[in-house]
Each structure stands twice: as structure tokens, then as C-alpha cells.
Amino acid sequence: MLEVRSLSKSYAALRALQDVNLQVCEGQIVGLIGPNGSGKSTLFDIVSGFQQGDAGSIVFRGSSLRGASPNSIARRGLVRTFQHSEGGHRMTALENLLAAAGDQIEANLFAALLRLPQLLKVENANLERAREVLALLGLTHVENEYVGNLSGGQRKLIDLGRVLMARPALCLLDEPTAGVNPSLINVIVDALITMRRDEGITLLIVEHNMRAVTELCERVYVLAAGRVIAEGTPAEIQSDEQVITSYLGRSRPVHA
Numbered sequence: 327m328l329e330v331r332s333l334s335k336s337y338a339a340l341r342a343l344q345d346v347n348l349q350v351c352e353g354q355i356v357g358l359i360g361p362n363g364s365g366k367s368t369l370f371d372i373v374s375g376f377q378q379g380d381a382g383s384i385v386f387r388g389s390s391l392r393g394a395s396p397n398s399i400a401r402r403g404l405v406r407t408f409q410h411s412e413g414g415h416r417m418t419a420l421e422n423l424l425a426a427a428g429d430q431i432e433a434n435l436f437a438a439l440l441r442l443p444q445l446l447k448v449e450n451a452n453l454e455r456a457r458e459v460l461a462l463l464g465l466t467h468v469e470n471e472y473v474g475n476l477s478g479g480q481r482k483l484i485d486l487g488r489v490l491m492a493r494p495a496l497c498l499l500d501e502p503t504a505g506v507n508p509s510l511i512n513v514i515v516d517a518l519i520t521m522r523r524d525e526g527i528t529l530l531i532v533e534h535n536m537r538a539v540t541e542l543c544e545r546v547y548v549l550a551a552g553r554v555i556a557e558g559t560p561a562e563i564q565s566d567e568q569v570i571t572s573y574l575g576r577s578r579p580v581h582a
């Protein structure tokens with residue numbers, strides 16, 4: 327579904343990504359792990375069109391993403407979340423999801439008025455989808471709560487909900503459990519499992535919590551200093567000497 331080939335990216339003298347190769351097959355949940363500064367977010371930025379690579383190619387569902395804008399990539403079914411979620415705290419949970427679908431509504435008011443019946447149909451469809459997404463994520467009971475009043479975990483679920491509005495085929499999730507109370511991490515993990523099972527969504531996830539990685543991912547890539555240093559099942563990468571030295575650490579046992 328996604329094939330990244332020989333991708334490189336530098337920021338002045340800093341080589342953020344060096345000859346990175348990565349594949350995601352349809353229906354999989356693939357993990358991307360590595361120390362801070364190893365290039366994970368940069369890789370997501372380039373795949374989702376927010377930055378351009380210096381060299382290499384990215385092919386999604388058989389066509390190149392080179393030069394494509396984030397919007398056009400999203401329309402093709404590839405969406406991403408950001409490591410730090412943006413705003414929307416003064417909107418309710420439901421409004422937040424509707425705002426994420428806002429792109430689909432005519433920008434030109436006059437054109438919109440001429441097409442009012444069609445517009446209402448789109449708005450109804452969005453409302454229906456937003457309620458469906460809230461139900462999928464177990465958030466129906468907070469539909470009318472301001473997002474600012476929700477817990478960190480619930481806000482992370484809203485981030486997932488925003489990308490789900492577009493019925494994506496592939497989601498890139500940047501640290502979906504970051505900042506979430508450890509006791510609620512399984513709520514996020516369950517939501518991701520539901521996304522794949524009920525909506526057939528393929529996932530590529532940056533995640534530091536190895537327990538979540540082990541539970542979710544059939545394959546994992548390990549980045550260190552911009553290079554892929556290991557690839558395999560969670561069990562394989564957790565016993566890889568180089569991964570243990572450069573990321574997991576010898577003193578920290580990994581609970582599976």
C-alpha cells in the first residue's frame with residue numbers, strides 16, 4: 327500500500343533521514359520506533375506532503391506522491407495526526423469532528439446558496455459520520471462537552487476521530503498515546519484495533535510505549551539517527567542487539 331524507497335532529507339548539515347526504505351501492506355498495523363530526533367516525524371511530514379524529501383520516492387497505492395500537497399494526499403486516502411494536537415478546545419467534541427470535515431463544504435457562499443439542497447445533504451452526511459465516529463471511539467456520551475474539558479486520553483481519541491471523518495485508507499499516527507495517563511493507554515490501543523477491524527484502516531504508528539507496540543503491530547521499523555537499523559516483528563526487534571543498545575537500553579526490561 328505504501329512504499330518508501332531510498333528516502334533522504336537534510337536540514338543544512340544535519341542528515342535527518344538517510345536512505346530510508348519502508349513498506350506498509352494493506353490491513354497491517356506497522357510501528358515506527360526510535361530515539362528522539364531519529365527522524366520519525368520528518369518521515370511522516372514527507373510522506374504526508376508537509377515537507378519534500380531531497381531524494382527517493384514514495385508510492386501510495388501504485389502512484390507517486392512526489393510534489394503532491396497534503397490536501398491532495400488526504401483526498402487519495404492517506405491522512406496523518408500530529409505529535410502535538412492543535413486547538414479546538416472551545417468547540418464541543420461533535421463540532422470538532424464536523425470542523426475536520428469542513429473542507430468538503432463549499433467555500434463560496436453564493437455558490438453554496440445556489441446549491442443549498444446539496445449542501446444540506448453534505449452537512450447531514452457529515453453529522454451522521456461524526457456520530458458514527460464518536461460511537462466507534464466510545465465518545466457518544468461526551469458529544470456536547472467542550473474538548474477543553476475532556477481528559478488527555480479523550481482528546482487523543484478526538485484527534486483520531488478527526489482523521490476518521492475522511493474515511494481514510496491509511497493513517498499515520500504520531501505518538502497516539504503520548505501524554506495519556508498510563509491507565510488509559512489501553513483505551514487508545516483498543517480504539518486503534520477497532521479502526522482496523524471495523525473500518526479496514528491500515529496504520530503506521532510512531533509509538534514509544536513498547537507494550538502498545540507489541541500489542542498492536544505485526545511489524546516494526548527502528549530508526550536511529552535517520553537510518554533504519556532494524557525491521558521485524560516486535561519480538562525480533564526487542565532481541566536485536568543494535569536496537570537494545572541504541573534505543574531500548576539494557577537496564578530497561580520490556581514488558582510484553
Ligand SMILES: Nc1ncnc2c1ncn2[C@@H]1O[C@H](COP(=O)(O)OP(=O)(O)O)[C@@H](O)[C@H]1O
Nearest residue numbers: 337340342360361362363364365366367368369
Ligand atoms: N524543520 C526543521 N529544521 C531543522 N531541523 C529539523 C527540522 N525538523 C526536524 N529537525 C531535526 O531533524 C532531526 C529529526 O527530527 P524529528 O523528525 O522530529 O525526530 P523524531 O520525530 O524522531 O523525534 C532532529 O535532529 C531535529 O532537530
Ligand SMILES: [Mg+2]
Nearest residue numbers: 366367368409
Ligand atoms: Mg517526533
